[in-house]
Amino acid sequence: MDERVGKMVYSHRQWRSCRVQLIRPLICSALLIGLTILFGCGGGSGGDVNPLIVIGLDGATWEVLQPWIDSGKLPALAEIQKASAWGEMESSVPYLSPPAWTSAATGVNPGKHAIFDFQRRIPQQPVIINETAKSRRAQPIWNMLREQGKRVLLMNIPMTDPPDEVNGYFISGFPHADDEGFAYPPELEASLSGYELDQMQLRLIPSREDSILTSYYNQLESRKEIMLDWLANESFDLMWVVFTGTDRVQHLFWVFSDPENPNYNPDQAKLYKDTLLKYWQAQDKVLAEVMAAIKPGTSTLFVSDHGFGPLRYSLKVLNYLHRPETGLTSREAGAVYSLDRGDGCRLYISRAGRDLNAHFSKAKALQIRDKVASVLRSAVDPNTGTSICEDVLYGEEVFSGTYAGKGPDLIIIPSRGYFLMLGDAEPDLELPYLIPHTIKMSGWHRMNGIYLALGDQVAPANRFYQSEDQFSLIDIVPTALYMMGMPIPEGLDGTIMEPIISPEYWQQNQPVMTAPLPEEFRPMTPEEIENLESVPYIG
Numbered sequence: 001m002d003e004r005v006g007k008m009v010y011s012h013r014q015w016r017s018c019r020v021q022l023i024r025p026l027i028c029s030a031l032l033i034g035l036t037i038l039f040g041c042g043g044g045s046g047g048d049v050n051p052l053i054v055i056g057l058d059g060a061t062w063e064v065l066q067p068w069i070d071s072g073k074l075p076a077l078a079e080i081q082k083a084s085a086w087g088e089m090e091s092s093v094p095y096l097s098p099p100a101w102t103s104a105a106t107g108v109n110p111g112k113h114a115i116f117d118f119q120r121r122i123p124q125q126p127v128i129i130n131e132t133a134k135s136r137r138a139q140p141i142w143n144m145l146r147e148q149g150k151r152v153l154l155m156n157i158p159m160t161d162p163p164d165e166v167n168g169y170f171i172s173g174f175p176h177a178d179d180e181g182f183a184y185p186p187e188l189e190a191s192l193s194g195y196e197l198d199q200m201q202l203r204l205i206p207s208r209e210d211s212i213l214t215s216y217y218n219q220l221e222s223r224k225e226i227m228l229d230w231l232a233n234e235s236f237d238l239m240w241v242v243f244t245g246t247d248r249v250q251h252l253f254w255v256f257s258d259p260e261n262p263n264y265n266p267d268q269a270k271l272y273k274d275t276l277l278k279y280w281q282a283q284d285k286v287l288a289e290v291m292a293a294i295k296p297g298t299s300t301l302f303v304s305d306h307g308f309g310p311l312r313y314s315l316k317v318l319n320y321l322h323r324p325e326t327g328l329t330s331r332e333a334g335a336v337y338s339l340d341r342g343d344g345c346r347l348y349i350s351r352a353g354r355d356l357n358a359h360f361s362k363a364k365a366l367q368i369r370d371k372v373a374s375v376l377r378s379a380v381d382p383n384t385g386t387s388i389c390e391d392v393l394y395g396e397e398v399f400s401g402t403y404a405g406k407g408p409d410l411i412i413i414p415s416r417g418y419f420l421m422l423g424d425a426e427p428d429l430e431l432p433y434l435i436p437h438t439i440k441m442s443g444w445h446r447m448n449g450i451y452l453a454l455g456d457q458v459a460p461a462n463r464f465y466q467s468e469d470q471f472s473l474i475d476i477v478p479t480a481l482y483m484m485g486m487p488i489p490e491g492l493d494g495t496i497m498e499p500i501i502s503p504e505y506w507q508q509n510q511p512v513m514t515a516p517l518p519e520e521f522r523p524m525t526p527e528e529i530e531n532l533e534s535v536p537y538i539g
């Protein structure tokens with residue numbers, strides 16, 4: 001298999017249509033001096049590598065942040081941007097946190113690391129189980145560093161529970177099967193009384209807006225305190241901390257600043273219209289404190305796992321496919337399923353040999369898939385004529401590697417403002433197939449995430465990089481290893497983000513490659529297997 005397949009496929013998709021235009025004039029690098037004065041001088045642990053901090057800002061997009069940066073509302077991010085090489089970071093396909101952060105931490109596509117979703121099918125069994133970090137089949141960067149005796153400090157990276165036995169500290173990220181065993185070593189967990197786990201609260205419950213927000217702010221504060229403690233008292237070669245409240249608040253509170261949302265209520269909006277800005281301002285203050293605490297000689301990479309946008313209307317996939325004009329028989333339409341009925345953006349066609357009680361052979365299932373893809377590509381909003389699906393991709397177009405077949409048959413990237421849900425198994429065709437999305441969630445992921453890179457290796461400062469070969473999450477591991485001065489294993493899908501590295505530094509520091517890594521395999525304990533939540537199979 002061509003090692004570059006995953007990357008080539010990511011890059012060849014035409015995501016450029018949804019990008020914001022952010023090319024900015026180059027501003028003199030003297031601004032770097034201002035940043036240095038404001039934030040101190042960077043810095044880290046000492047030793048034979050350049051220490052690096054990766055700061056995850058889950059769901060961050062320039063589309064939201066840039067207007068606030070430009071109007072002075074996010075001063076820390078503005079200063080960081082002035083001193084950084086920065087731009088858009090393409091998410092993984094699918095652009096969900098579990099595959100996205102796992103791609104970011106392993107440098108490979110889901111076909112190699114084997115995490116495609118929150119859940120997975122068990123072939124020929126009537127269950128769908130939740131994924132855990134033990135489903136991962138590719139080595140994350142912290143295991144690569146452990147082998148080299150390097151010390152890591154990791155916190156809240158999604159899809160990392162149960163945590164690996166690292167050389168350092170590891171407070172894992174959601175989903176959490178239970179509220180114990182989330183940190184390594186166990187003594188660390190014992191010292192974390194009061195630490196609030198990210199339980200992925202993803203429903204806006206009317207009248208509980210304030211308590212939900214309080215929880216998000218508490219999590220932000222407690223992660224900041226731990227990060228500042230680590231920066232003051234712990235040595236490290238790599239620190240990687242993800243702030244996930246930014247994603248949660250955008251999922252739930254987008255509606256209050258989106259008059260085009262059919263659930264928009266002007267009275268409610270008066271109360272909560274500034275919620276996203278206020279939360280980002282709190283996050284910005286945390287970044288200012290963190291940057292001031294970083295010691296000289298430390299490089300920093302800021303990344304988001306995906307962008308964000310409004311969520312207004314949902315296509316009920318089965319209701320749409322069952323209409324006679326699609327040309328699909330009801331048996332064919334009925335073979336389409338998703339792992340989560342509420343999310344129809346990743347579809348499977350039930351087929352013999354893989355799915356329980358399937359009627360169709362693999363060849364016939366692939367024919368049905370072609371028809372479904374074609375029908376979805378032409379789906380339009382009957383009220384506006386807008387295409388509902390920006391892209392409909394086949395699994396083999398985006399996944400490569402041993403586990404590619406584990407992923408969905410079709411991945412749909414909805415157009416801005418739209419979403420897909422599975423819909424009704426026996427739909428009433430008199431009812432609309434496109435409905436206002438529930439008030440419980442009003443923002444959803446987009447492909448256009450962000451990055452900013454800061455450090456002696458990076459130049460020139462304050463430059464937006466728009467490369468032909470768009471950077472994506474799989475590039476983070478090779479870039480991070482390169483910036484640290486570490487060898488890079490062969491076999492990754494991503495490549496070093498060379499255009500952001502200063503030419504002088506590049507010339508003096510040619511990348512060093514090393515042998516490919518063995519697959520990761522951590523067997524589950526009987527207790528963990530028992531803890532996996534089983535839900536009825538849909539197919």
Ligand SMILES: [Zn+2]
Pocket residue numbers: 059097247248251445
């Ligand atoms: Zn999210």
